[in-house]
Amino acid sequence: MKKEFRIKKNNDFQAAFKRGRSFANRQFVVYSLEKEEQDFFRIGLSVSKKLGNAVTRNRIKRYVRQAILELQDQLALGNDYVIIARKPASEMDFFEVKKSLTHVLKVGKVLKKNNF
Template identity: 55%
Template sequence: MKKSFRVKKEKEFQKVFHSGSSKANRQFVVYVLAKEDQSHFRVGISVGKKVGNAVMRNSVKRKIRQALLELKPTIQSEIDFIIIARPPTVKLSTEEIKKSLIHVLKLAHVLYEQKQI
């Protein structure tokens, strides 16, 4: 993901936490904040120490970024959102992480609605 697609500053993270709405499943918590006049979405990823050591945390972050890269065309553009990984994510494969992310992002109304044919 390019830097322009990331929420990096502490102040921006806090704004999403305090002003945004949240949804969760067993693996992830997602905070979403709508932002007008934004050309693309921005995402912040947080993986705490309860998940594991640095190697495990970085592995989880890479898998989340890969899933988001694949979901990029379906994500709404005028939002900032934060993804917080919970400890069970360590045991999941990339595909399982993607499925779980799709589930929680649909709950949070981050993904565009797919029309069934």
């Protein structure tokens, strides 16, 4: 995922937390903040140290980034998304992470329907 599509600044994270909508399932919490002036979506990831060591946390982040990359055609543009991983995400493989993220994004109504 390109750097311009990532949220890195604390102010951007705080804006999503304060003004964005949140939706969750057991594995992930997603905050979505609409931005009309933005033509693309941005992703911010938060994985707590409580979930495991650096290897585990980085694996979760890789899985989430890859899942978002595969779902990017269906995601609503013009939004900032902050994804927070919860404890059960540390024991999941990639396909479970993608399925769980798809579910939580559908709950939040930010994932377009597949027309295949």
